[in-house]
Structures are given as C-alpha cells and as structure tokens.
Amino acid sequence: MSKLDTLLTYAPDLWQGFFLTIWLTILTLVISLPFALAVALVRDAKIPVAKTVLAVFVNIFRMLPALLVLFFIFYGAPSLGIRLSPVTAAVIGMTVMAVAYMSEDIRGTLQSVDQRQYAASKALGLSYAHTIRRIILPQAIPVLIPPLMTRAIIVMKGTSIASFVSVAELTAQASRATSISFEPFIFLGLAGVGYLLIAGLLAILQFAAERHVRRRYRLKAGY
Amino acid sequence: MSSPLTPMVEVTNLHKAYGPIVALAGVDLSVQPGEVVSVIGGSGSGKSTLLRCINYLDPPDQGVVLINGNRIGDGGPHVPERILRKHRAEIGMVFQSFNLFPHMTVLQNVIEAPCAVRGTPKKEAIELAYDLLASVGVRDKAESFPSELSGGQQQRVAIARALAMKPQVMLFDEPTSALDPELVGEVLNAMKQLAREGMTMLVVTHEMDFAEEVSNRVAFFSEGKIVEVGAPKEVLRNPQHPRLQAFLSRLNSH
Numbered sequence: 001m002s003k004l005d006t007l008l009t010y011a012p013d014l015w016q017g018f019f020l021t022i023w024l025t026i027l028t029l030v031i032s033l034p035f036a037l038a039v040a041l042v043r044d045a046k047i048p049v050a051k052t053v054l055a056v057f058v059n060i061f062r063m064l065p066a067l068l069v070l071f072f073i074f075y076g077a078p079s080l081g082i083r084l085s086p087v088t089a090a091v092i093g094m095t096v097m098a099v100a101y102m103s104e105d106i107r108g109t110l111q112s113v114d115q116r117q118y119a120a121s122k123a124l125g126l127s128y129a130h131t132i133r134r135i136i137l138p139q140a141i142p143v144l145i146p147p148l149m150t151r152a153i154i155v156m157k158g159t160s161i162a163s164f165v166s167v168a169e170l171t172a173q174a175s176r177a178t179s180i181s182f183e184p185f186i187f188l189g190l191a192g193v194g195y196l197l198i199a200g201l202l203a204i205l206q207f208a209a210e211r212h213v214r215r216r217y218r219l220k221a222g223y
Numbered sequence: 224m225s226s227p228l229t230p231m232v233e234v235t236n237l238h239k240a241y242g243p244i245v246a247l248a249g250v251d252l253s254v255q256p257g258e259v260v261s262v263i264g265g266s267g268s269g270k271s272t273l274l275r276c277i278n279y280l281d282p283p284d285q286g287v288v289l290i291n292g293n294r295i296g297d298g299g300p301h302v303p304e305r306i307l308r309k310h311r312a313e314i315g316m317v318f319q320s321f322n323l324f325p326h327m328t329v330l331q332n333v334i335e336a337p338c339a340v341r342g343t344p345k346k347e348a349i350e351l352a353y354d355l356l357a358s359v360g361v362r363d364k365a366e367s368f369p370s371e372l373s374g375g376q377q378q379r380v381a382i383a384r385a386l387a388m389k390p391q392v393m394l395f396d397e398p399t400s401a402l403d404p405e406l407v408g409e410v411l412n413a414m415k416q417l418a419r420e421g422m423t424m425l426v427v428t429h430e431m432d433f434a435e436e437v438s439n440r441v442a443f444f445s446e447g448k449i450v451e452v453g454a455p456k457e458v459l460r461n462p463q464h465p466r467l468q469a470f471l472s473r474l475n476s477h
Contacts, residue, residue, distance in 0.1 A: 119280050120322035124336035124388060125312030128304070134335065138326045217326045217368070 010177035017173030024159040036102035061100035074165040090162035149206035237286035246272035248447035261434035264444030315385030319397040323369040355383040375406030
C-alpha cells in the first residue's frame with residue numbers, strides 16, 4: 001500500500017475521531033460551566049456547610065490524576081450496578097475534573113472584583129442575586145475570559161484520555177491507525193493538526209470575546 | 224434640641240467590635256428630620272463604623288437603630304436579608320471611594336436601583352435620573368462611563384445614584400477624602416445644596432469649614448464614643464473635652 005492509500009484507508013476513522021473529540025469537548029464544557037459557576041458562588045458567598053463540602057470536593061478532584069478518576073468511574077460504576085457507555089463515563093469523569101478546576105478559576109476572578117462593589121450594591125438595597133448578576137459578574141467576565149478559555153483548551157486536549165476507556169476519539173483513532181499501518185508520522189501528525197485546529201478555534205473565540213467585552217464596557221487597555 | 228417630631232435617625236447604645244478591636248462602645252445619637260449632623264474624629268475612632276452600622280453594612284453587635292421610628296432588627300446582629308433591603312432602600316449612602324459601577328454608564332448607575340428595588344418604570348427612572356444629574360451638575364455626563372470622569376464628577380454621580388432611591392436620610396462617609404483638593408469644592412457644594420433642600424444628613428468628614436458652615440450639630444468621636452456634641456460653633460470654637468481640644472489643635476497646626 002502506498003502512503004496515500006494508507007492515509008485514505010484510515011482517514012474516515014480519523015475524521016470520526018476528530019468530531020467525537022469536538023463533541024466530548026462541547027459536552028464537557030457546556031455541562032461543567034454552570035456547575036463550576038455554582039460551586040464558585042457558593043464558596044465565595046461562604047454559605048456554611050455547603051462551602052466546606054464543595055471545598056473538599058474541589059480539592060480532592062484537583063489533586064487526583066484525571067486518568068485515575070476516569071478509570072474509577074468507568075470500572076467502578078458497574079460494580080455499583082450502573083451501566084455507563086464509554087462516552088458517558090468519559091464525559092462524567094472529565095466534567096468532574098473540569099468543575100473542580102474551573103470553579104477555582106471563577107472563584108479567583110470573583111475575588112478580583114473590588115469588594116466595595118458589594119457594599120455599594122447593598123447600600124442601594126439590591127438583593128444578593130441581583131448584585132451577582134448585574135454588578136459582580138459583568139465585572140468578573142472580562143477578567144475571567146483568558147483563564148477560562150485556557151481551561152477550555154486544556155479540557156479539549158484532556159479528552160484524549162478518553163481513549164483509555166475505549167472511546168474512539170481522535171487520539172484513539174490515530175494510535176489505532178498507527179499501530180496497524182506503522183506510519184506514525186502520518187496519523188499522529190494528522191491528530192496533532194486536528195487538536196491544533198480545535199484549539200485554534202477556541203483561541204479565536206477567546207479573541208472575539210475579549211474584543212466584545214472591551215467594546216461593550218469601553219474598557220481601557222490594561223483593565 | 225427638643226422636637227415634637229420623630230427623629231429621622233435614632234441610635235441607642237450601639238456596640239460594634241471587630242475581633243478584639245472595639246469600634247463602637249455605646250453610641251447614642253438622634254438626628255431630626257432635615258437636620259445635618261457632622262461627625263468628626265481621628266482615624267480609627269469609629270465614626271465610619273457608625274454609618275456602616277446604621278444601614279447594617281456591618282451589623283451592630285448590640286443596640287437599636289430606628290429610621291423614622293421604624294426599628295431594625297431586635298438589637299442583635301442577625302436580621303433577615305429581606306428586612307435589611309427594605310431598610311437600606313430608605314438610607315442613601317455615599318462612600319469615600321465613590322464605588323460607582325464601572326461597567327455601567329452614569330445613567331445606568333443611577334437608574335439601576337430604582338428600577339430593581341422600587342420597581343420604578345424605566346422611563347420614569349430615566350427622567351428622575353436626568354433631573355438628579357442636572358442638580359449635581361453632571362447631566363452632560365449621562366452617557367459616560369465612570370472611568371471617563373474626574374473624581375469630583377464621580378462622587379457627584381454617586382450622590383445622584385443614592386438620591387434616586389428617594390431616601391429619607393443620607394449618610395456620607397468621608398465623601399471628599401479621596402479627592403484632589405481642587406475637586407473637593409464641587410462635591411461640598413452639591414452637599415450644601417442638598418442640605419438646603421431639607422435632606423436629613425449624617426456626614427463623616429474632615430472638612431471642618433463644611434462642618435461649621437452647613438451642620439446643625441457636630442459630634443466628636445473618640446474611642447468608639449461620642450464625647451462631645453453640640454452646635455458647630457460651640458464644638459469647634461470652644462471645645463470642652465481635652466481629646467477634642469487636642470484633635471482640633473492637631474488639625475490647626477497643619
């Protein structure tokens with residue numbers, strides 16, 4: 001088989017893996033973001049008991065290797081009588097990790113907002129929920145975009161560990177094609193290009209988001 | 224000062240400590256409707272804490288706060304949030320650091336609370352906001368963002384923002400202390416005008432000329448207590464308490 005034939009043989013698999021990687025990324029990010037925000041807000045508001053429980057949760061998961069967590073869910077769930085598909089197990093594992101990391105990104109950003117804004121809001125009689133939604137978050141978001149988008153890129157790259165629980169995403173497809181064809185440069189290279197493309201898209205999204213908030217709030221450089 | 228009216232602000236035996244530091248050690252003060260009371264004293268004397276306890280930004284450990292005869296809480300630090308919000312809506316507060324919302328235009332800053340808390344229709348809130356901004360001389364800045372304004376302009380917007388809630392009393396916490404000297408006058412003028420219009424005001428300040436000219440009474444704070452209170456001329460020109468005498472002579476030596 002010529003190199004071209006080899007490439008064409010496995011291209012559809014890689015193409016599928018590419019889209020599965022995108023799908024895993026979107027699912028993980030979309031599910032984890034609201035949870036991460038909730039965890040950050042509860043901890044930031046210092047709600048008794050809940051803040052401690054969540055602090056323990058965040059610290060356990062940010063201290064464990066993602067692969068271990070993933071194995072734990074994939075191999076542990078059946079022994080609890082829960083049957084999870086590989087994709088479901090992978091998304092749950094990656095989401096738990098993403099919530100732990102992202103909630104810290106968000107919590108740090110919330111604390112970067114001038115705390116006197118809370119006093120000003122309270123003095124006007126605004127409720128806590130209103131203060132968060134209308135006063136604090138709009139000021140936190142411009143600061144949050146760079147770390148959060150970096151986290152999104154890390155989450156996207158991290159989906160490659162799903163290959164360890166037999167999810168046929170991009171890394172799994174590339175390594176399978178490589179091990180059969182012995183053409184590492186073609187398939188691993190292609191997989192690399194695939195990851196670069198998705199990450200590039202996220203980076204462009206970040207750039208657009210930063211520009212949008214700069215214009216929206218007429219922020220000066222260095223804000 | 225005897226009056227048949229209910230005091231607008233009445234605090235009794237107010238106590239507040241931050242850990243081992245006692246900020247308020249039993250404060251009694253009543254402010255009549257339309258009265259302007261200036262609160263003076265050294266830094267750390269508890270005068271700002273008094274304001275923050277009146278609107279429960281920092282709940283007092285002990286003591287009673289009455290606003291226009293309405294009692295807040297039961298003398299302890301725990302009051303339901305819903306009641307506090309109602310309470311705070313009646314009390315305007317102006318901070319040393321302005322604390323405008325930097326992501327909102329001046330106009331949005333002023334209409335946010337009336338619309339959200341009072342349920343004022345937006346159109347009505349905007350009309351009121353323009354009137355208030357005009358009265359403090361920054362109507363032409365309505366579409367600007369706070370970062371585009373001088374400190375004096377920001378503080379005048381902050382006054383308009385507080386007034387937009389139609390409060391019964393205004394608290395000023397060192398409103399000119401963060402300003403460049405040449406901008407102090409414009410803020411004091413806005414406050415003088417407000418006093419002339421009959422607003423009840425409690426003003427923590429280091430501006431002795433303002434205290435003397437505008438206040439009905441001046442209260443001197445020391446070590447968490449009001450140690451001397453009376454007509455501005457009496458308190459500032461003829462101080463009785465040795466700590467007040469020392470405080471004023473330190474000011475005059477500059």
